[in-house]
Amino acid sequence: MRKLPVIVTGLAALLFCLALGYLQPAFLLPLSRYSTDAFLRTMTQPPRSNLVAIVDIDDVSLSQFGQWPWSRTLMKRMQDELRRLGAAVIVYDIIFAEPDRTSPNNASREWTREFMEDVSIDGIPSGQGDFDAAFAESIAQSPTLLACFMDLAYAPVADPETDDHYQGHYFETGPANHRLLPQARRAIAALPLFQKAAASTAFFNATVDPDNIVRRTPLLFALGPNRIYPALSLEALRLYRQDDNFHIDYDESIHGIASIRLKNLKIPTDEQGRLVLNFRSQPFPHVSAADLLTGRVSPNTLSNRIVLIGTSAAGLKDLEATPLAPEVPGVDIHATAIDNMVAGDMLHEPRWLQWANLFAIAVLCGLMIPIIYHARSWIGFMAVFTAIFLVILLSGWLMETRQVVASPVEVGFSIALVYTLMTVVKYWNEERERRRIRSMFGVMVSSEVLQFIEDHPTNFSLAGRKAEATVFVSDIVNFSAMAENLPPEALSRLMNDYLTPMANRIMQRGGFVDKFDGDAVMAVWGVPYPLKDHAAQACLAALDQIQLLATLRTELAQRFHHEIHIRIGINTGLVTAGNMGSEKRFQYTVLGDPVNQAFRNEDICRFYQVPAVIGENTYLQACDAIEVRQLGLATLKGKSLPVTIYQLLGRKGEGSDAMRELVHAYEEAYKCCREQDWEQALQRLEEALKIEPRDGPSQLLRHRIQTRGHHPSDDLHIFNAGEHLRRN
Structure with missing residues (x-):
């Protein structure tokens, strides 16, 4: 959960x-x-096609032929030169919205208004006084596309009546799907004189994203209730292909446009009819207008191409940012759109x-x-x-x-x-x-074990589960009498001075201090985290405590006037581990028969007068790490069958020769006892007591043999604590 x-x-x-x-x-x-x-x-990047070329009114051209706008005679020279070089379609990315003020006829009228008297210009050849008309005649001699600007904001409403001169080749009429198109308020177009001479007029609007980068370009706008007009790039391609008209594929599901078609050429767009540009890293061929006007351009450069006329001059401010470059001439964006449509590799969504x-x-x-x-x-x-x-x-x-x-x-x-x-x-x-684990186990396990539990929370469970573990129980001999004789403050200090190092030895061996109950300590190895050698570590911790207490005993006796001796019981088996208690107060602990037997083993220590007794399962798992003496069989409370118990003697290989002789003599005596060879058993026990006169197990077994009565029991070799108490 x-x-x-x-x-x-x-x-x-x-x-x-x-x-x-x-x-x-x-x-x-x-x-x-x-x-x-x-x-x-x-x-x-895909290679660009060779269909598009650009005539660039660059800074060199402006320095050579003067500031913009140029005279229409100069534009006529450019138009005538492009026709001579074989341009297939001439496209102006420029609006000729006003008459040429340098034209003699226009200049005469301007000066007349300025000086408020008639001013005439003499010496002009007949028919050469109108530069605009001459430029219009040149436009009419070549397939020429003029530019307009679709105003989206400033006119309050669209007024088609003012746009009758607008000769753009629109797509289709009728209001059916008109509402799905992007709407323009008005068109700022070239003079009617030029539009009548041109093959068509189309808008050159660009679309910039909020970060002022051009990524797509509109291909159409609606103007008024029934007019739809093309972009400069789209109309230039139509003129080059000599197609009659366009077709719009509407998509009502997205409330917009799906694509635009030129006969067999399908151009996918976004819902607003915009082309997503696939910019070329290879630049389009640029020809300086100065070179064109001075005849320095070879015919192969522009022949049979769509020629776009625009500017890269910084002062004319027709520079846009694209994903590939921070400043690109606006005319290059139209060239990119044409090249994308021709190659069919425009991006689409x-x-x-x-x-x-x-x-x-x-x-x-x-x-x-x-x-x-x-x-x-x-x-x-x-x-x-x-x-x-x-x-x-x-x-x-x-x-x-x-x-x-x-x-x-x-x-x-x-x-x-x-x-x-x-x-x-x-x-x-x-x-x-x-934090919960730390609050629960922080003072009960070593820092290393706590870190392991925190780092591997999936390796154990705080919910009830079965696990093999080794249970350790210890208490102080004659603690009740000690508690009665000591003042509360002294007793508290004594317990702290005793329990602290004992608990530290448990935690250093990877044990979990389950609880302190007065003088008793209960610890577990193997839960709440897995430990392969839990039995051996529990036994070694017990030996550490016995060894440590031997050095502390004198110091504590001097301070508190009581010698401390402990009894330890250890047993291994399958326990139930988990949080146990009430809903509001609980603790992590273990339950089960191995726990009960550990307590019984601790209790048996007082009969055998030994510091530590372990169960058979513990011995079998820890035998490679410890030295033991088999005490024999014992009947424990709650057990229907006797169990084998062992005295924990020391670490593997640490026993003295005298200890090994003592263990051998005792085990031989026990063997004779099982065979009811009482005389031989007593003889072996005497040998053991000569080695260690205070050996508790030997004394207990000798006492049991000597007090067996006239009716020998077949199970004298099985120790029964309750029966022993009744006899004594």
Whole structure:
């Protein structure tokens, strides 16, 4: 249940991300644009076609022929030169919205108004006084496309009546789908004189994103109730192909446009009829207007091409930022659009892309949730990193090979959000669990063991579970009398001075101090965390305590006037471990028959007069680490069958020769006792007592043989504490 919030958080984050993917929030758009720009900068750019060339009114041209606007006679020379060089379509990225003020006729009228008397210019050849008319005649001799500007803001309403001179070759008429098109208020176009001479007029508007970068360009606008007009690039391509008209594919489901068609050429657009530009890293051929006007351009340079006339001069302010460069002449954007449409490699955002993103979010985030939940932090991070990396690779592949703008931002953001939120909640849960574990075990286990429990919370459970463990029980001999004779303050100090080093030895051996009960100490090895050699560690901890107490005994006796001796019982078996108690107050402890037998083993110590007794299971698991003496069989309370018990003597290999002789003599005596060879048993016991006159097990066994009475018992070799008390 404690981990449930992690799963709930992951699922909630997944639903939130699906909602974001469906609603397309604006805050993700800058990241999407940035990712698309990065792909454009890094992917292999397709080669440009040779269809488009640019005549550039650059700074050199302005310095040579004067400031802009130039005289229409100069423009006529340029038009005538382009016709001579074989330009297929001449496209002006310039609006000729006003008459030429340098034209003699116009200049005469201007001066007359200025000086308020008739001013005439003599010496002008007949028919040469109107530069605009001459330029219009030159325009009419070549397929020429003029530019206009679609005003979207300043006119209060569209007024088609004022645009009767507008000769743009529009798509279709009728209000049926007019409402789906981007709307313009008015058109700022060339003089009617020029429009009548030109093959067509189209707008040159560019679309910039909020970061002032051009990434797409509009291909059409609606003007008034029934007019639809093309972009400069689209109309230039139509004139070059000599197609009659366009066709718009509407998509009512998105309340917009799906594509535009020129006969067999399909041009996918966004819902507003904009072309997503696939910018070229290779520049389009630029010809300086100065070179064109001075006859320094070879015919092959412009022959049979769409020639765009624009400017790169900084002072004319027709520079735009693109994903590939901070300053690009606006005419290059029209060239890019034409080249994209001709090559058919314009970028596009298919309508199914949103649903594909939603599917990817659902699948990938759905896969990440169980991985993040179950796996370690670094595995979860690597899985998330790999998933996002693959999404980025797929997005780049789609753009480079299929021209599909599939931004990885939505899917990547969703995966990252699910990972971040789940990790935060998971970390918060783990920290809360860590604090709970620390409060529960902080003073009961060593710092190393506590760190292990905190780092491996899945390796143990605080809920009830079965586990093999070794239980350790100890208490002080004659503690009741000691407690009666000592003042409370002295007793408290004595217990602290005794229990502190004893508990430290337990924790140093990897044990868990289960509880202190007066003078008694209960400890467990093997729970709450797994320990392979739990039996050996418990026995070694007992030996550490016995050895330590031998050095502390004199000091404590001097301070408190009482010698401390302890009894230790150890047993190994299957216990039930977990939090036990009431709903409001509980503690982690162990229950089961091995616990009871550990207490019985401790109690038996007083009969055998030994410091530590262990059970058979403990001996079998710890025999490689300890030296023991088999005390024999004993009947314990609650046990229907006798069990084998052992005296814990020391660490493996530490026993003296005298100790080994003592153990051998006792075990031989016990063997004779089982065979009811009482005389031989007593003889062996005398040998043992010569080695160690105070040996408790030998004294107890001799006493039992000597007091067996006239009716020998077949089970004299089985020690029964209750029977022993009754006899004595």
